[in-house]
Amino acid sequence: MADATTPTEPLLPPTIDKDGAPFWEYAAQGELRIQACANPSCGELRCPPRPCCPHCQSFEAEWQRMSGRGRIWSYVRPHPPLLPAYAAQAPYNAIIVELADAPRIRLVGNLVAAPDAPLNSVDPDRLRIGAKVQVAFTDVDGIAMPRWLLERP
Ligand SMILES: [Zn+2]
Numbered sequence: 001m002a003d004a005t006t007p008t009e010p011l012l013p014p015t016i017d018k019d020g021a022p023f024w025e026y027a028a029q030g031e032l033r034i035q036a037c038a039n040p041s042c043g044e045l046r047c048p049p050r051p052c053c054p055h056c057q058s059f060e061a062e063w064q065r066m067s068g069r070g071r072i073w074s075y076v077r078p079h080p081p082l083l084p085a086y087a088a089q090a091p092y093n094a095i096i097v098e099l100a101d102a103p104r105i106r107l108v109g110n111l112v113a114a115p116d117a118p119l120n121s122v123d124p125d126r127l128r129i130g131a132k133v134q135v136a137f138t139d140v141d142g143i144a145m146p147r148w149l150l151e152r153p
Helices: 021-028
Strands: 033-037 061-065 069-076 094-099 102-109 132-140 143-150
Touching (some): 021 143, 094 132, 102 143
Antiparallel strands (some): 033 061, 069 132, 132 143
16 A cells, blocks of 8 residues: 655646647646637637537637636535545645636636645635635646635735
């Protein structure tokens, strides 16, 4: 059995498929973009990315840049049993962020004290639903991972 404190165990990488690949390409440029319908009479944002618009069934899509601002819509404090890399950082948080530019779009992530800070860098007692957050990107094994910072730390 793996030692729960093994620091070399990596965090799980995101699964990057064809539909979602642009999200990660823009993230690598420091941009938070959400897929949108490119039908001029529709324009609905959608997440997770997919080939077809659920509102008008158009296959035309574009990626709209978001401000990167949002608020904590919900959160959890994961507890063991956890994979070793996560157990080493517990207790940490997983938050759901509602985007300021698109209140129906919600992203799952982690609230951290600085872009490169560990997942447990924010005291769980400081988590508040409605708290304003701002995205920041950090390199995790070559992938620009979105993390979230409190607007007022
Ligand atoms: Zn549409």
